[in-house]
Each structure stands twice: as structure tokens, then as C-alpha cells.
Amino acid sequence: MTKKIAVLGASGYTGAELVRLIATHPSFEIAALSADRKAGLPMGEVFPHLRHLDLPVLQKIDEVDFSGIDLAFFALPHGVAHGLVRQIPDHVKIVDLSADFRLRDAQEYRKWYKLDHGAMDLQPAVAYGLPEIYRDRIAGARITANTGCYVATSLLPLIPLLRAGAVGAEDIVIDAKSGASGAGRGLNEPLLFSEANEGFKSYGVAGHRHMGELDQELSLAAGRPVLAAFTPHLVPMIRGMQATIYAAGDAAEIQAVLEKQYAGEPFVDILPMGAIPQTQHVKGSNLCRIAVHADRRPGRVIILSVLDNLMKGASGQALQCANIMLGEAETAGLNLAPVFP
Amino acid sequence: MTKKIAVLGASGYTGAELVRLIATHPSFEIAALSADRKAGLPMGEVFPHLRHLDLPVLQKIDEVDFSGIDLAFFALPHGVAHGLVRQIPDHVKIVDLSADFRLRDAQEYRKWYKLDHGAMDLQPAVAYGLPEIYRDRIAGARITANTGCYVATSLLPLIPLLRAGAVGAEDIVIDAKSGASGAGRGLNEPLLFSEANEGFKSYGVAGHRHMGELDQELSLAAGRPVLAAFTPHLVPMIRGMQATIYAAGDAAEIQAVLEKQYAGEPFVDILPMGAIPQTQHVKGSNLCRIAVHADRRPGRVIILSVLDNLMKGASGQALQCANIMLGEAETAGLNLAPVFP
Amino acid sequence: MTKKIAVLGASGYTGAELVRLIATHPSFEIAALSADRKAGLPMGEVFPHLRHLDLPVLQKIDEVDFSGIDLAFFALPHGVAHGLVRQIPDHVKIVDLSADFRLRDAQEYRKWYKLDHGAMDLQPAVAYGLPEIYRDRIAGARITANTGCYVATSLLPLIPLLRAGAVGAEDIVIDAKSGASGAGRGLNEPLLFSEANEGFKSYGVAGHRHMGELDQELSLAAGRPVLAAFTPHLVPMIRGMQATIYAAGDAAEIQAVLEKQYAGEPFVDILPMGAIPQTQHVKGSNLCRIAVHADRRPGRVIILSVLDNLMKGASGQALQCANIMLGEAETAGLNLAPVFP
Amino acid sequence: MTKKIAVLGASGYTGAELVRLIATHPSFEIAALSADRKAGLPMGEVFPHLRHLDLPVLQKIDEVDFSGIDLAFFALPHGVAHGLVRQIPDHVKIVDLSADFRLRDAQEYRKWYKLDHGAMDLQPAVAYGLPEIYRDRIAGARITANTGCYVATSLLPLIPLLRAGAVGAEDIVIDAKSGASGAGRGLNEPLLFSEANEGFKSYGVAGHRHMGELDQELSLAAGRPVLAAFTPHLVPMIRGMQATIYAAGDAAEIQAVLEKQYAGEPFVDILPMGAIPQTQHVKGSNLCRIAVHADRRPGRVIILSVLDNLMKGASGQALQCANIMLGEAETAGLNLAPVFP
Numbered sequence A, B, C, D: 001m002t003k004k005i006a007v008l009g010a011s012g013y014t015g016a017e018l019v020r021l022i023a024t025h026p027s028f029e030i031a032a033l034s035a036d037r038k039a040g041l042p043m044g045e046v047f048p049h050l051r052h053l054d055l056p057v058l059q060k061i062d063e064v065d066f067s068g069i070d071l072a073f074f075a076l077p078h079g080v081a082h083g084l085v086r087q088i089p090d091h092v093k094i095v096d097l098s099a100d101f102r103l104r105d106a107q108e109y110r111k112w113y114k115l116d117h118g119a120m121d122l123q124p125a126v127a128y129g130l131p132e133i134y135r136d137r138i139a140g141a142r143i144t145a146n147t148g149c150y151v152a153t154s155l156l157p158l159i160p161l162l163r164a165g166a167v168g169a170e171d172i173v174i175d176a177k178s179g180a181s182g183a184g185r186g187l188n189e190p191l192l193f194s195e196a197n198e199g200f201k202s203y204g205v206a207g208h209r210h211m212g213e214l215d216q217e218l219s220l221a222a223g224r225p226v227l228a229a230f231t232p233h234l235v236p237m238i239r240g241m242q243a244t245i246y247a248a249g250d251a252a253e254i255q256a257v258l259e260k261q262y263a264g265e266p267f268v269d270i271l272p273m274g275a276i277p278q279t280q281h282v283k284g285s286n287l288c289r290i291a292v293h294a295d296r297r298p299g300r301v302i303i304l305s306v307l308d309n310l311m312k313g314a315s316g317q318a319l320q321c322a323n324i325m326l327g328e329a330e331t332a333g334l335n336l337a338p339v340f341p
Helices: A013-022 A081-087 A106-113 A120-125 A131-140 A149-163 A210-222 A251-262 A311-325 B013-022 B081-087 B106-113 B120-125 B131-140 B149-163 B210-222 B251-262 B311-325 C013-022 C081-087 C106-113 C120-125 C131-140 C149-163 C210-222 C251-262 C311-325 D013-022 D081-087 D106-113 D120-125 D131-140 D149-163 D210-222 D251-262 D311-325
Strands: A003-008 A028-034 A071-074 A093-096 A126-129 A143-146 A173-178 A229-234 A241-248 A268-270 A288-294 A300-307 B003-008 B028-034 B071-074 B093-096 B126-129 B143-146 B173-178 B229-234 B241-248 B268-270 B288-294 B300-307 C003-008 C028-034 C071-074 C093-096 C126-129 C143-146 C173-178 C229-234 C241-248 C268-270 C288-294 C300-307 D003-008 D028-034 D071-074 D093-096 D126-129 D143-146 D173-178 D229-234 D241-248 D268-270 D288-294 D300-307
Touching: A003 A013, A013 A028, A013 A311, A071 A311, A081 A093, A093 A311, A106 A210, A120 A126, A126 A131, A126 A311, A131 A149, A131 A311, A143 A311, A149 A173, A149 A210, A149 A229, A149 A241, A149 A251, A149 A288, A149 A300, A149 A311, A173 D173, A173 D241, A210 A229, A229 D241, A229 D300, A241 D173, A241 D229, A251 A268, A251 A288, A251 A300, A300 A311, A300 D229, B003 B013, B013 B028, B013 B311, B071 B311, B081 B093, B093 B311, B106 B210, B120 B126, B126 B131, B126 B311, B131 B149, B131 B311, B143 B311, B149 B173, B149 B210, B149 B229, B149 B241, B149 B251, B149 B288, B149 B300, B149 B311, B173 C173, B173 C241, B210 B229, B229 C241, B229 C300, B241 C173, B241 C229, B251 B268, B251 B288, B251 B300, B300 B311, B300 C229, C003 C013, C013 C028, C013 C311, C071 C311, C081 C093, C093 C311, C106 C210, C120 C126, C126 C131, C126 C311, C131 C149, C131 C311, C143 C311, C149 C173, C149 C210, C149 C229, C149 C241, C149 C251, C149 C288, C149 C300, C149 C311, C210 C229, C251 C268, C251 C288, C251 C300, C300 C311, D003 D013, D013 D028, D013 D311, D071 D311, D081 D093, D093 D311, D106 D210, D120 D126, D126 D131, D126 D311, D131 D149, D131 D311, D143 D311, D149 D173, D149 D210, D149 D229, D149 D241, D149 D251, D149 D288, D149 D300, D149 D311, D210 D229, D251 D268, D251 D288, D251 D300, D300 D311
Parallel strands: A003 A028, A003 A071, A071 A093, A093 A143, A126 A143, A173 A229, A268 A288, B003 B028, B003 B071, B071 B093, B093 B143, B126 B143, B173 B229, B268 B288, C003 C028, C003 C071, C071 C093, C093 C143, C126 C143, C173 C229, C268 C288, D003 D028, D003 D071, D071 D093, D093 D143, D126 D143, D173 D229, D268 D288
Antiparallel strands: A173 A241, A241 A300, A288 A300, B173 B241, B241 B300, B288 B300, C173 C241, C241 C300, C288 C300, D173 D241, D241 D300, D288 D300
């Protein structure tokens, strides 16, 4: 039976990506699209690449009729969801792509997002949206907090390894790189083509907001506090993300743990040891590809993890969570092979 | 019922793109992949983005068992198909992505491709693979010669306009631009990233091989010889193609002819007059988007036509033809929305 | 003797490019930099690539002490110069990079820039800043109106050809392409990296503001009204511009006229007939490279002209004009070879 | 007095970059250019961006008349210089841009380059070409072994810090990123535009050949063996390199050591603590820019170091060494501001 879907915040990249995906989903149908500042416009004017699709006109959130909606994606800026969530009728399931429900601790939320959280009481019922790790919890949740892109790239290899004790919890360095679409569609001088192309830079060194979420999940997996070094970088490409992870451990053991963990997973692909995953080889798909390398320093490894930040790092993963929450095949609408070249 | 498909020449970009598309096709199944110089390798080694798919190992063409094959795509270099075609059993339908069967005249073939044609006797039974124009003919053909990318971009607007007499046959200027993937995967210094990025250039000025095909089809449509100016350019992007067409005509009439011609067509999208199509808005999809502009010079128009050279300009269109030839829904496997950003 | 230079509007790309060039000029010294909204900031904060240079702090224009200034570059938005010019003391020569003094006719200015011109009385004394064509006039002018980038790319080949009657004045088509830096540093959604990269589009079809200037100069050269078709396009590269020009004429004659006109010119390089100039081969230099091709249509030619839009299309040419106005060697500060790759 | 310069290996990117730089050098003149496979061609055919310069025709190395040559740059592949060096007359000074004379130990050379070294006896007289560290030694050397690009980016911050004991010699992680020009002009599928653009990947994980050189110099500086983790990555840009360095140390102390070390150095720019250097802000210049960040992990720091791999990482640094060896001003020919945007 067709499920009716609302995408709130459809004028941003993650919203548009959800629309792209749902357009080929066998049993989901887009019933409402919201974008407060673009309300009244057809989606094809805000995103001309979608103009051939038959889509609802953009509305203000307040105008959306949620009565027949099965699930709403919140593709909204950080800080909106925790205020909005109580306005959504109870029968509507929610996948929140923002950070609002990712942190289990109100103080951590305040620390990283400089906001008081308005719905911390709901937090215990929220699932953390990393399906390969928290699938069962997501299946039963009303709200899923979709994992941040950098964090998903890092956690997919690290959670099973920390749980298994296959990597040391100390001395983890995560050197992360993202394409520009991760920064969204907002106007920002460093994101102009002339500024960003033909260049590379770090940003948010030792202070990126994803750190709270990263600490939380790494510590949970390790069973004790983990504080990894984490530096994000901006790469002159649109989509793509890599985490280069330096840690203590035995490469063969790590390879074995990851292969076992992800055997049968449709979206996590463990490469042969020593292989090189490339972001351009997952572009447009929901795949995360991971490879393990023994470092030349004895007892240390280098783990490479790549995904498409708008897909497995955002909208693809959100749709995967929605499929689980609504009892669909987990891969529905997500069987897209990467677009290469 | 599932149709068995062979892709000959699967180590090039158009071959890989066919595999990507067929992977989500509801009733096609890849039964054989050939690549003479890569025979024996798994497809995932030649194209790592496809390594998660369950695909046949690459074979030499001679080794392919065609007995159960319904249709073969020839994604081979120019000059191979006309020799190969007689080796393929009669029950196998063929979509040839090379230029070998596009030209109706052996001399024209020799002129542009510097080769003698070995199967010109088959030419009368070949359909020219522009489905929106030659759909019926394609439906009954054993061999379809898929239109070249530059030519498809130009003909989709120009054929109906010349047929209707809505543009003058004289003084047509086609200034065409292509992303680098149109040049294929061959090693070639000007196609190195360091040479091609941050640059723009013409090539094949007044001598590009697509001109023979262009002349043939434009002249057929006009009912008299048409010789358009045609200059291709290389754009520092991977996918995408635009033809900027300058011609004599009345913009309103042209708009009306195109809207009428393409009403109901799933893959040709006529924009409102004066709109701007963009290649990034058709990337990864089988769409061709066309817009008409009145020039400030009275009685003249500027027509913009964009598509993804690997999709509607090559493999997408080839799959569209194959669907027609095998009685499938024409859009099967091709309902992909553009990947943007 | 050292000449003191002011750059007004130093927070935009053309202003920064002037600073880059003057930094190696043997006899020019930057004495003042203005940028009203960034006043008080060091230049190295607005343009970190220049932070190693010893430069004056940014000021408001009103605060600049012009008493010792020999020449001021106006790197300001269109519409500012004609109001500002009377505030500048008479001893200060001016090179205006905006369009304010390019048009000889107030109505044309109003038509293209939607503004009333406040200083049209000065127009007769202004030189049009295309040094290879108007060198003598520039030498004696107080104000030079630097040619627009698209226009310079088109006029360098076309003015001598129209003057010589070597190309027809009818039926000129100029299909022009520009890198993104031509659009400046202003925040604009289509110029975001994620929107512009991996894409190509026309813009300002049949209505770009450079057309007034183009008409004026082509008509002057031809001795009668010339109305060329002109379509600009945005290329996903930072710097670079090409005009692909279609016209009536004899290729050999055209080649001869251009070679004669530009023999000895340091910045205009006429390639052998049939060669392909590339924008990446002039990047960072003040060169304009031009090549002539016979079209396959008898009696018609295709002319390719490339330059770096920030150099010969803007700041490089402006410095060339300034050198002429101040009696310096015309190549001073401009002997930079292109940066390739 | 003018010094006569030979560039051996002028058909590669570092050779072309040397020609670009020497073209504006006040006292160097290019007297010979070699490229064995391109011998007989004008340089402007091999590198069209240089066609406006008056340059010697390319020769085979054997044909070069070294009698009047003051200094030869070896811009040749690894493995050539150690055989070639004895053929060069003694009066010719040499700056070798290959790795042949960088390693002080023949076994290390064999390990990383899989070659026996043919001129290890000359090694003691070779200077290691990192001018800010080994200036005096370079001044007196006949042969200078220009530092590798990744190594220069890493050593400029790390050598003074290890010498001062300001960073721990254990647990150094160098996550390095390079533009594609670092891989040279050779034909290589992964370097095709369509393969490399819109993608990011590691390569040479735990096995890049620069590691030998890195180990050697880090260990020398620390006074004991140092084995850093080092992972290079390919960024879809032409020029630019960054090392993101994770180490133990106190940020304030490190900042002070670096500021003291590089005070007065024209080409090493220590940014204020916590600033972000960007590769696009050093493009085309000989600058290395370095910034220090305190990590959120107590007692640890993150150091960012950027340069243009063809300039301070190769040809710019080579020219700097040549200036020192020939008694020129160290900055001669190198006062180019970065080209941005």
C-alpha cells in the first residue's frame, strides 16, 4: 500500500535528494513539500532538475495537512526540529535529518549548537539513525535522528571495532574530507565556485559540531569515554566524503570484524584489505565502502571509509530508516548504482 | 519475462553506464559482458563503482554464448560493429552505439571514418536510433544505430522544426559543448585532469566526425541539402552537453512546434520560452531539455538544447531503443531523476 | 620615478588582481586601497592570498588622500564611477574598469544599465580602453574606460577585420563562454560551487549588458550599424573566456589581416591558421590568443579568441592602459607567463 | 651578469614551471631545454602556454652544449639523475628535482625506488634542498637535491619543532593531500579528468616513496628514529598540497618556535594561531603557509601546512636553491603573488 510522505524543508539539498529518491520508490508517494520562504512556488522552480516530476507545490509548514501523512522527513536547519516536533500529529512518524535529536544529553546539545533543547523529554524514545547498528531500535521508533554525514562515515567502521575491542579507544585520529554540498545551499563566500574550486582547506579544526555526536557514539561503543582527534576538510567536489582513520589495532583482526559485521548488508561494502575506496565510486548511491590497511608502524592501522554525503551521509540513510520504520524493504528506492564517471 | 542482455565493450564509459541502468531495469538481466583486453576480469575491477553488483565476468567477444541472448548492445569503438555484426546470431537484436550504421551512404562513412564499410547491405534494415523521431521504425528493426551525442542534442529540436519549415535551412550555426566523458576512457594527454580542468577549448573545428550524420538527418528533415556550421567544445565537467543553435525563424512558432511535437514524450522537456536549461539539471537522467529564445536580431532565434551525453546522448537512449525493440515500456530502467547537485 | 596608485574597490576580484600585478610592477606603488564595506580591515583579511604583502589598510573612498596619487583604478560596480569621478582631484588619472564610461551615448547607457548617467559631459575626453586599437588616444586621456571582458575578446579579432572589410558585417554570431570569476565575488546561488561545478549554461541570452558596448564598437569599425548575435555561457572554471565567432569572409585574408595588425604586439598572439587556442594556456597572463579556421561552408570562417577574463579581460588590460597613460613601458608588471597547468 | 640555465626534462610540468619562472628572472636566461622524446620540437608545441616566449628548441640531453651553462635543473624522472650526473661537466651546478640524491643511504634508495644507485659516492657533497633549513649548505654545494613536495610541506613545520623538542617524536600522523599535477603529465587512467574530477581518494597508503626521505629528515631533526604515519590523498584540483599534522605538543610553544624560526623568511608564512591556510591562497606562488591549532585532546596539536606543489613543492623551491647556489638574491624570479581566484 502506498505510504504518504511529507518532506519539510524541501528547498535544501537534502530535501531535493529525498524527492529524487522517492520518485523511484515503489510504495512511497510525496504528499507534501514545505519550504517556508519558498511557499507557493512549484518545486521545479526551486530545483529545476525536478521540474519534469508531478510534485505538490511548496507550502509553509503550518499549512501542511498531516492527516493522511505516514512519515515526515525533517530536512530543516539545526534547531528547528525540537520546537516543531510537538506540532506534528502523533500518527506521523519522523526522520529528522538535523542534529536536534542526535545528542542524548541536553548540555552537549547546548555546547555544540548554542541552543536550549525544547523537547529533551522525547529523547529516550528517539532512535539514533544508523540502521546497520541500530536497526531494531529504528524499527520501533516514532522519531529517528539521522546520523550526521561525518559521523556516519566514521562510525560505520569504528562502532563494531570498538565494541569488539579490535581498535584502541585512545589515539584515534579521524581526518575527514567532504564535498561542498555538505555545507548546504546557503549563500556563503567560501562556497562560491571561484573561491572553492582549485582549493583545499581544513575548517572547524578541533571544534566541528559533529564532535558531540561522535564522542557520544564512540564512547558508547567502547564502554568508556573516547575523545578522537577530528579535523574536517573541504574538497573541491560536489558530493563525496572520506574519513581517513588512524588507530591502534591489528589489520587482519579488524578486517575480520568488519567483514563479519557487514556480511549481508546491502549498503556497507568492505573492500579487500589494502584496497582503495574512492568517493567517485559511490556517488549518487547509498553505499559506504571501507578498506583496512596495516600501517607501517607496527600495531597500527589506517582505515578508509567513503560515502556520498547526500546519500548514505544524509537523505539515502534517512530513506533507509524510513523504510525500516514503515515496514518496507530496507532497500526500496535505494537500489541505485553509483553514477560514474 | 526477463530478457537477457549482452553488453559488448563493457570496459568503456557507455558500457558501464548501460550496466548501471540495467541494474535497476525491471525485466532486463545482464547475461554477458565483453571487453577483449580485460577478458577474465570481474567488472568490479574494471569499474570499481559496480563491484557490489552480481555481474558476469568479462569475456572476449568470441567467447560469448549468444544462444540465450535477446539483445546485444555494441558499446564498441567506431569501425568494429560493421565487421562484427555477421558473427551475431540472427535472433539477437542489436543496438549499436558506434557510428557504424548511422550513415546511409558508404562514401560518407569512408569520408568521416576513413574506413571501408563491410556491411552496407544491412543498412536499409537499420533504424536510426532517435526514438522520438523514428519510434516505429525502431520497433521493427533488428539493428538500431544509436544517434551520436552531439547529433541527438541538435536533432531533437531541429528535425521537427525543419520538417515544419519553422526554421530556415540556411545559416544554421550549432555551437556545441561537451563534458569530458564524451571522449571516452582512452588515455589522451588533453584529457588529463591537469590539462583539462580550469580550461575550455574548441576541437574538431569544421571537421568533427558527427557532421556526416548531422548533415544526413538535417537534410532529410528539410527535404534538401543542409550544411550547418558546427563547432564542438570541451567543457571541464564530466557529463553534460549543450547545443546553442542560431537559426532564422519565429520564436513563438518554433515554441509551438516543439511543444506539440514533444507533448507526452517522457524524455524531451520543452521549457517555457526564454528559460535557461542547464546541463547539471539533467545529469544522470535520460532527459533532453530545450528552450527557445527570440534573438534581438529580428527573425532570428537562439535555441538551447541540453542533455547528459552518457544518457540521452548514448546509453540512456540506447536503452530506450532496446525497450522499444523488445516491447518493453519505453521508460523501463530510465525513470531516474537527475542527480543534482 | 615611482608612481603612486590607488585601487578603489579593492575587495572584488578585479581589485585584488590589480594588487597582485602591481606587487611586481617596477615603478608603481600601491598608496591607497578602498572598499567601503570593508574599511578598516587589512587587505590580507579580505584576500588572504595577499597577506604577505605590505599593503595599506582598506579605507572608505571618502577617506582616501588623493594628493599624492598619480592614478586611480576604479574597480567598482557599474553605476558608481560616473558619480564619483568629480570627487577625484584633476591631477589623478583614472582607469575605470566598470561600464560607466564605455558607452558614448547616454540613451544606450540608460538602456543597458537602467541608470541616468551623471557625467556624460566628460565622455568626449574619455578613451576606450582597448590599447591595441586606441593606444594613442589612451596615451593622452585623463580617463580610460576599460573594455568589458566579453567585448575585448570579441573586438580584438573583429575590429581590424571589419575595418579592413575582411569579414561581413551581417550575420556575425558570437558564442561566448566565461569562467565564474567574471561574475565577481557577490553572493549568488547559481555561483555556489555545488550549483556551478559539473554544469554548463547560457545566461543573458539576447540581453547581456555588454551588447551595447559591442554594438558601438563593431559599428564604428564597420562604418555602419552592426548587430551581432551574442550569447554568453558560464563554464565551470574560475578564469578564462572564449569567443567562438562565426562570420562571412575568406580565412586566408583574415589570417593575413590579423597577423599584420598584431605583429609586434606583446599581448595579442595570432596562432597559425587552424590551430586551437585554449583558455588554460593564457591563465594568469595578459595574452589574448586568436585562431582562424575556414568553415566547411564556403565563404565562411570560424574565429576563436581566448583570454583570461581577469587579466586581458579586466585588470591586466587596465594596467596596460595605466602604463600607457603614465608613460611607462606598456608591458611593465605584465610580463607574466601563463600559469599552466 | 646573466647566468645561463639548462632545463633537462622540459616536457614535464616541473620543467615547464621552471621555464615560466625563469622567464621573469632578472639575471637567468634559458640556454638549453632538453626532452629526449620531444627533441626537435619547439617548446611552444609541447607547452602551448609558453609559445609566445623566445626559447631554445628541445634537444636530446646528449646534444646539449654545456660549455657555457652555469646551472642545470634536472626535471627528470626518478632514476635518471644518478646515471646522468657524471656526464655533466664539473663547472655546471645542478639542482636535481628527482629523488635521486635525496636519500643519504643507498639501501633506503633501493628500498623505495627499486633501483641501485650509481653515484652514491657523490652523496656526501650533495645538499638537501630545503633552503630555510639547509641554506648554508646549499650555498656551497655543486649538487642540490630538491626536497619532494609532500616532504617539504611536512618538514617546514616539523624540522624546527623536532629540533626544539616542541613536538613529540612519537605518534606523528601526517595526513597529506595533493592536487593532480603532482602526479605529472604521464598518461594514467586514474588521472583522466572523467576519473579524477568529483572524486577523492587515498593512494600509496603506508607505502608512498616519499616516506624514506621523510623518515631520514625527521629522524635527523629529532636525533633519533622517527616513523610517522603518512597517507597521501588525491584532490580534484590541479595545484595545491596540504599536510594536516597531528602531534603531541603545546600549541603556544609550537607557535613561538615557528614564528621565531621563520621570522624574516620570505617564503614561509606562519599564520596567527587557529587560522586556516588554504591551498588556493598560495597557488602559483612560492609560499608555504602554516597554522597551529590546539587539539581538544589536551597536550596535542594539529598543524596545517599548505603550498603549491609545483612551486614551493618543486620548481619554485628549485629556483630558490639555484639562486642561493649562484649568489643571486634568493627571491629573484620568485616574487610572484598567488593567483587567486
